[in-house]
Amino acid sequence: MNSSAENQDDEHAALKGVLSTERLATYVGWAGGDKARALELYALNTALSEALYTPLQMLEVALRNRFHTTLSAAYGLFWFDAPDFLKVGHQVEQVQKAKELLTEQGKPLEPGRIVAALTFGFWTALLNTVYEDLWRSTLHQAMQPDARDEKGRGLSRKSLTRPLTPLRELRNRVAHHEPILEWNLPKHHANIVRITGWLSPAAKAWTHARSRFLSVYPAQPIALAKQDAQGCP
Template sequence: MSNENSIELDPKRIPTARDVLSTLGQPRIAPYVDFFKCATDEAALGAYFWGQAIASAFQPCLGMYEVALRNAIHVAASRFSSKQSSHSHPWYDYTRQDSLPLRGKTREKVTALLFSGSPPVRLASQPSPDSVVAALSFGFWPSFLAGLTRPQQSRIFTDTFHGNPNSKPAHWSNTDNVASLLSTLKEIQDLRNAVAHLEPIWKPHRLKIKATHWSHSVASLRQKHAAMIQVMAWCCPASAAAVEHSYANRIFKSICSTDAVQAFMHNPFDAGEMSLFALGPGGARRVAAVQQPAANEAA
């Protein structure tokens, strides 16, 4: 179907970096120029494109992490609430005597799934526990874990993070151990929200680091990714192993590298096709910016 108002783009015309930067605007691009020390328009646009690429590269791991974490918590909470009789129990239903504590926004989120109207009336047909768990937001889970009593935390954390070598009730009875893990979960939640809202995830204040060079942010982002896989391994070793061996993980390691940043800044358009860097045995490495026709034909 034709559209007389549509714009036909010339596939052979590559826009200049200045063309794109003028559209993005100075306020949006200035933080990139300052932090990445961009001396040219190409470098500025390359830094911006790298920021998009690294945020996108986090998505597969974040998606697997969220599902693995919520399902592990659900099973552990179900076992605790049902006295080990069920792996999928309505532990969240605060009208039941065997429910687990929900406060504030976590309680409001459950209410929205079990009730309707104002004042709220309980739905005649209640959603299954698995349906409720799937509908709850990412931010629900750290808040739920933080709101448990200490005895509940010691048992539910032990079951949820069973892959942790120290995962025993005595370990999770220690408030410092619980606080450390909850802090990690909250940091991952903040990163996930930044990715979802298309915010620059490389900024030092967001990563809670002191960075004098952009390479520090690259290293911190790698650490965040590794932390996700570590927590996932504690919840579901198979999911963590799948991520470790996935194509998406190889792409992440290639993009989350100093070589990739330099490649994008050297030539933002070719870097987008990954013609400036490749993943070798030792990690991401820079390759020639100019490709000779003979080499292309040989490939």
Template sequence: MHYDQFETLMSAPRLARYWLSCKASTSQTQQLYKANIRLSQSFLGVLSIFEVVLRNRIDQCYKTIFFDQNGADDWLVSAIHNGGFLTQKGCEKSLVKIRAAYNKLGKHYTHDKLVAELSFGVWVFLFAGKQYQAGGNILLSIFPKRPRKLNQKVIYQKLNQINSLRNRVAHHEPICFGPTNTISANYARLHFQHIVDLLTWMDVDATALFEDIFSCTNEMDALERFA
């Protein structure tokens, strides 16, 4: 496609950063934009699998703890009702989002449907200071292989960065740049390593888990060659 057509479809403001990093080469700008799309696509499967593993580990942890403590069949519903741990001060954002998801399901509610309805950000925020404390300071138990020096704050920071990557991919924002608009896979590599680290600390074999969908490493290598 001729660049003028491509720019009309994508918009000049959206392409500006790519155009600058490619030193005003229109052919390279178009190639870099598509390389970023391929890199983003390659992360979708990795992010999807990681999200499901994380939420299932959190769900199982809280299911066990809260059932043992008070016989609650659904810790999520218990958490958002009167006296639930997410009704404590400082947990309002989590409370609102989970209540909204619960109300949306209405008569179709089941625990598994509610788990699936919640966004990745909701699961990440369960490691934020207030939510983590309100939940009994127990969620680090899902990372039995983590280095001893790593506390809740470090885990939360890594999860938050992964969530930022997920949001960038979901909103079609670039993940192919380093500082000052340089073309770089460092941002993608750093976040991919966060995912691998967190899975490893959950005692999950990331290589085996991502078998056959490991194309993001190839796309990161391709981007480095492009640079």
């Protein structure tokens, strides 16, 4: 074994103690057992996760604030407290937990503080089937009036749920440092930018100016050895 290979094995062995065998196993599998390649893939996964963080963050903040502003105008600042307004169990629980935490911290139960504590999943759940009437009557107003889907059609609730459902999972995988290389990341990045533009052209322009994803994503397809199918979007 040459010194370069020995150094790579030493690096892999040292990182196993920090990253855990289980975390590295996915990358070793993708690399077909090549330990040096596995570490390269891990580094690429980290770089792409970092590059996606900025556009994902803007999407989440824009969605939250546009939805909150629209619903506040129609139903008042405490729209989430209206009887039977929230129809999904975890949404009700999140609002209650946010209030409890603010009370414990001695902070006032202001609408802005409460909504800031609600997760991306809370906001995307407002696009569930049970909220179809809300979308038609009110929530569609959170989108730009001239917003069109990729086929040039006016937006429906499903125009958002189709791309946002996998984006919610991708956001969570990025936040928890999980593997994302098997995902169709260029497609999802394009959806992030598109939906952000539907919400706010200014937010889309800000994302375009600061997102590093297109410069970080490799020009050539990422070669991954086949593993058990996981149904990654």
